[in-house]
Amino acid sequence: MTTLADGNGIDLFIPKTYDIFWSFIILVILAVFFYKFFLPRFQKIFDERAEKIQGGMDKAAAAEKEAEEAKKKYEDQLTQARVQASKIRDDARAEASHIIADARSRAESEAAQISANAQRSIESEQQQALVSLKGQVGTISVALAGKILGKELKSDAVQSDMIDSVLGDLEDESKED
Amino acid sequence: MTGSVGLSVLTAAGGLTLADGPSELPSIDDFLPPEILFQGTPFAMNRIILIRAIMTVVLLLVFGITAKRAKLIPGRWQGFVEWMIEFVEYNVVYSTMGELRGKRYVPMCCTIFFTALCFNLCGVIPGFNIAATATIAMPLMFALWTLVQYWRSGIRSNGGLGKYLKKELFPAGVPWPVYILLSPIKFLEIAVIQPGALTLRLFANMVSGHLTLATALVMTDWYIIQVHNAAMMPVGILWFLFGFLMTAFEIFIAALQAFIFSVLTAVYINSSYPEDE
Numbered sequence: 001m002t003t004l005a006d007g008n009g010i011d012l013f014i015p016k017t018y019d020i021f022w023s024f025i026i027l028v029i030l031a032v033f034f035y036k037f038f039l040p041r042f043q044k045i046f047d048e049r050a051e052k053i054q055g056g057m058d059k060a061a062a063a064e065k066e067a068e069e070a071k072k073k074y075e076d077q078l079t080q081a082r083v084q085a086s087k088i089r090d091d092a093r094a095e096a097s098h099i100i101a102d103a104r105s106r107a108e109s110e111a112a113q114i115s116a117n118a119q120r121s122i123e124s125e126q127q128q129a130l131v132s133l134k135g136q137v138g139t140i141s142v143a144l145a146g147k148i149l150g151k152e153l154k155s156d157a158v159q160s161d162m163i164d165s166v167l168g169d170l171e172d173e174s175k176e177d
Numbered sequence: 178m179t180g181s182v183g184l185s186v187l188t189a190a191g192g193l194t195l196a197d198g199p200s201e202l203p204s205i206d207d208f209l210p211p212e213i214l215f216q217g218t219p220f221a222m223n224r225i226i227l228i229r230a231i232m233t234v235v236l237l238l239v240f241g242i243t244a245k246r247a248k249l250i251p252g253r254w255q256g257f258v259e260w261m262i263e264f265v266e267y268n269v270v271y272s273t274m275g276e277l278r279g280k281r282y283v284p285m286c287c288t289i290f291f292t293a294l295c296f297n298l299c300g301v302i303p304g305f306n307i308a309a310t311a312t313i314a315m316p317l318m319f320a321l322w323t324l325v326q327y328w329r330s331g332i333r334s335n336g337g338l339g340k341y342l343k344k345e346l347f348p349a350g351v352p353w354p355v356y357i358l359l360s361p362i363k364f365l366e367i368a369v370i371q372p373g374a375l376t377l378r379l380f381a382n383m384v385s386g387h388l389t390l391a392t393a394l395v396m397t398d399w400y401i402i403q404v405h406n407a408a409m410m411p412v413g414i415l416w417f418l419f420g421f422l423m424t425a426f427e428i429f430i431a432a433l434q435a436f437i438f439s440v441l442t443a444v445y446i447n448s449s450y451p452e453d454e
Contacts, residue, residue: 009205011205011209012205012208012209012313012384013313013377013380014313015312015313015314015317016221016312016314017219018212018215018218018219018220018221018222018223018226019223019226019312019313019314019315020314020317020318021219021220022220022222022226022229022230022314023229023312023314023315023317023318024318026229026230026233026315027288027292027315027318027319027322029233029237030233030236030237030288030291030292031284031285031288031322033237033240033241034284034287034288034291035284035288037241037244038240038241038244038287039262039283039284039287041244041245041247042244042247042258042259042262045247045248045249045259046259048249049249052249
């Protein structure tokens with residue numbers, strides 16, 4: 001059993017020739033391995049991966065741009081459609097009000113015509129009635145007066161005077177109405 | 178500091194052997210094992226070198242196959258390996274000296290980090306039970322590589338050996354008499370102290386780790402199995418818990434020392450570059 005107390009602890013720190021030899025060989029082998037194979041291999045993988053990711057990102061960016069454009073186009077179309085729709089609606093509304101106004105004015109003129117016609121026919125009928133009434137009233141009143149006054153009113157002149165005066169009264173009365 | 182911890186454990190272990198205790202307590206002999214292959218030749222192998230060779234083969238196979246089968250879309254293992262590579266690349270090299278300067282040193286720091294990590298971990302792998310970096314030669318090799326690398330980069334980037342030495346030994350803005358004291362110290366630093374510190378830090382950590390861990394396990398064995406005394410059972414259990422804790426700690430230390438070694442390599446290389454660049 002060797003301990004530090006035995007005084008050969010310094011041996012620990014003095015490398016043996018064969019130890020140096022093997023350490024050197026092993027380090028060279030490992031260094032060659034890491035320099036020539038291991039790291040270049042992984043570097044290649046890293047580069048490839050970066051390239052792939054870059055490519056993927058570019059593609060994604062392109063796709064995004066495309067989508068953006070499509071969206072813009074769609075939105076434009078939508079806006080256009082909205083404008084068109086509102087225009088159509090306005091047109092329709094305007095036409096409708098036009099039609100209504102037309103119809104109203106036509107109806108009004110028709111109504112005016114109808115009432116004018118009615119007025120005219122009423123007037124003519126009134127006229128007719130007046131004329132016929134005139135005759136009848138004359139006859140009746142002459143007969144009535146004859147009966148009241150006896151034979152005094154047999155002359156034609158007296159008769160027509162009387163009739164006229166009665167009719168004159170009637171007309172006055174109707175005017176007052 | 179870690180060295181002194183190692184030494185205190187060393188003496189503690191040594192002291193324990195004097196008592197009438199377990200006969201298999203770890204000692205510094207563990208780090209000076211007998212030659213078992215090619216005895217007496219300059220390429221003799223002892224236990225630790227054999228562990229180192231086996232670990233090298235394992236490392237080459239595991240990482241070689243991983244690299245060979247590396248895919249664009251990584252699996253879990255590949256992801257983990259890539260994470261380690263990127264850790265060394267960004268957290269060790271680029272964070273120290275920037276991407277532009279650091280790019281050429283990534284393979285070196287990766288080699289040191291991965292090798293040191295795997296070799297350190299041998300300390301907690303059953304059957305190996307000692308770090309493959311636990312003889313002075315291996316950390317020394319790493320440190321010499323670092324030394325050569327920062328001298329080379331210093332000479333190249335400063336435009337010649339003279340200019341590199343002038344920059345290192347005669348820093349600007351110092352009154353000239355100070356150089357008498359400063360320059361030899363600076364020279365010692367870049368020639369001996371920096372690689373020496375690298376070597377000793379790693380080596381001493383591995384030595385102390387092995388001694389602590391092995392002591393804990395030997396004592397566990399002693400108190401639970403060898404001593405037939407139920408009263409000593411709790412002591413054995415405590416030793417076992419300590420061993421458990423130390424195993425976890427050693428795994429952490431293995432990674433930490435690999436990290437420190439590669440970071441300091443990057444730092445030393447970086448400081449060899451001209452200041453104003």
